Every structure is written in structure tokens, then in C-alpha cells.
Amino acid sequence: EPEVTQTPSHQVTQMGQEVILRCVPISNHLYFYWYRQILGQKVEFLVSFYNNEISEKSEIFDDQFSVERPDGSNFTLKIRSTKLEDSAMYFCASSALQGPETQYFGPGTRLLVL
Amino acid sequence: GDSVTQMEGPVTLSEEAFLTINCTYTATGYPSLFWYVQYPGEGLQLLLKATKADDKGSNKGFEATYRKETTSFHLEKGSVQVSDSAVYFCALGDSGGYQKVTFGTGTKLQVIP
Numbered sequence: 001e002p003e004v005t006q007t008p009s010h011q012v013t014q015m016g017q018e019v020i021l022r023c024v025p026i027s028n029h030l031y032f033y034w035y036r037q038i039l040g041q042k043v044e045f046l047v048s049f050y051n052n053e054i055s056e057k058s059e060i061f062d063d064q065f066s067v068e069r070p071d072g073s074n075f076t077l078k079i080r081s082t083k084l085e086d087s088a089m090y091f092c093a094s095s096a097l098q099g100p101e102t103q104y105f106g107p108g109t110r111l112l113v114l
Numbered sequence: 115g116d117s118v119t120q121m122e123g124p125v126t127l128s129e130e131a132f133l134t135i136n137c138t139y140t141a142t143g144y145p146s147l148f149w150y151v152q153y154p155g156e157g158l159q160l161l162l163k164a165t166k167a168d169d170k171g172s173n174k175g176f177e178a179t180y181r182k183e184t185t186s187f188h189l190e191k192g193s194v195q196v197s198d199s200a201v202y203f204c205a206l207g208d209s210g211g212y213q214k215v216t217f218g219t220g221t222k223l224q225v226i227p
Contacts, residue, residue, distance in 0.1 A: 004157060044218035091158060105158035
């Protein structure tokens with residue numbers, strides 16, 4: 001069964017450093033999403049992406065965040081200058097159709113900012 | 115804005131016990147409701163869904179009924195197994211825009227033999 005994959009599974013970085021989290025969505029999917037979960041808190045929507053542009057973003061998704069689909073298979077989330085509060089589990093999701101029930105999630109990347 | 119509140123865990127049950135995980139929501143309009151499950155080391159999987167009031171979603175022996183009057187979507191299973199040990203997330207689907215999912219905090223279930 002096709003699945004969404006994410007790399008790395010864990011990332012440790014120093015505050016102020018840039019990180020890139022990578023996702024490979026399911027190959028025929030058109031809609032892509034990033035969510036995050038700070039430890040012990042809710043899974044929060046960050047951004048959705050369709051047709052090579054951001055379609056919706058949350059208040060969390062400020063100027064330090066960016067997303068890209070660089071090569072038609074990967075979908076990346078870049079955090080330009082990490083802060084301690086960026087430590088979280090980041091989930092990528094993709095869907096073939098518009099709508100939450102069709103979203104397939106990856107296993108997540110656990111980011112720790114020191 | 116939309117929000118989901120679910121009971122805190124962890125929940126520890128013996129095999130074959132009855133499971134209830136409570137979930138309530140706040141939303142404008144008529145959202146779709148979901149339960150997702152995350153097994154250790156894996157991604158979030160859609161367990162079941164309900165798209166309108168009084169709908170019952172079911173899958174793998176789990177059930178949840180969309181109760182508009184009590185804004186609830188409690189997850190139940192009559193007889194849990196060790197393999198059901200996972201984290202369960204209640205969620206709702208935004209009825210507008212690109213339909214992002216709003217999640218609860220998750221409830222960890224541990225089933226012991």
C-alpha cells in the first residue's frame with residue numbers, strides 16, 4: 001500500500017540554525033499539508049499546498065517557515081532560524097482529493113531545538 | 115475557532131475490556147468528525163469518520179456516533195486487544211477552505227494481556 005514517508009525521523013539542531021524536513025507524498029496526490037504537535041499538545045495545522053503554491057496557512061506559519069516542492073516528488077518544510085519552541089513532531093500529509101478524510105499522514109519527524 | 119477536546123490518557127485496560135474515549139468539539143457549521151490512530155513508529159491513520167449528525171462511523175470493531183446535541187463523538191470498542199495499543203486522536207474537518215484537520219491532544223491506550 002502506498003504511504004507517505006518522512007526524513008529524518010529525528011533531528012536535533014541548535015537554536016538559530018536552519019532545518020529542512022522532507023516528505024515524499026503518495027505519488028498521484030495533489031494536495032500536501034504540514035502539521036505539528038508540540039509534546040503533550042494538540043496536533044496543529046501549519047500549511048496546505050496545491051498547484052505549487054500555498055493554499056492555506058495558520059497563524060503559526062510565519063515568515064520563518066517556508067514550503068517547497070522542489071522536484072515533483074519531495075515536499076519540504078524549511079524553518080529558517082529555529083527557536084526552542086519549534087521543538088515538536090512534524091507530520092506531513094497528502095491527499096488525492098480536496099478534503100480532510102482523504103489525507104494520508106507520514107510517521108512524523110521529531111525535531112528538538114537546543 | 116474550531117476545537118476538539120478529548121480525555122487525557124494514558125488509558126490502561128486489560129484485554130477484552132470495554133473502551134470509551136470521550137471527545138467533544140466546538141465548531142461553526144457542520145464539520146466532519148474523525149478518529150485517527152497512531153501505532154508506535156507509524157503515521158496517523160484514519161480509523162473512522164462521520165460526516166453528519168447521527169451518523170455512526172465504524173471500523174475494526176471501533177464505533178463512534180456523531181451527536182450534534184451534545185457535540186460529542188466518543189470512541190467505543192466492546193473488547194480491546196493488545197494490538198489496539200496506540201494513540202487515538204479525535205479530529206474535525208474544516209468545512210471551508212482546503213479542509214484542514216483540527217485535532218485533539220490524543221489519548222494513549224495501553225492494553226495489557
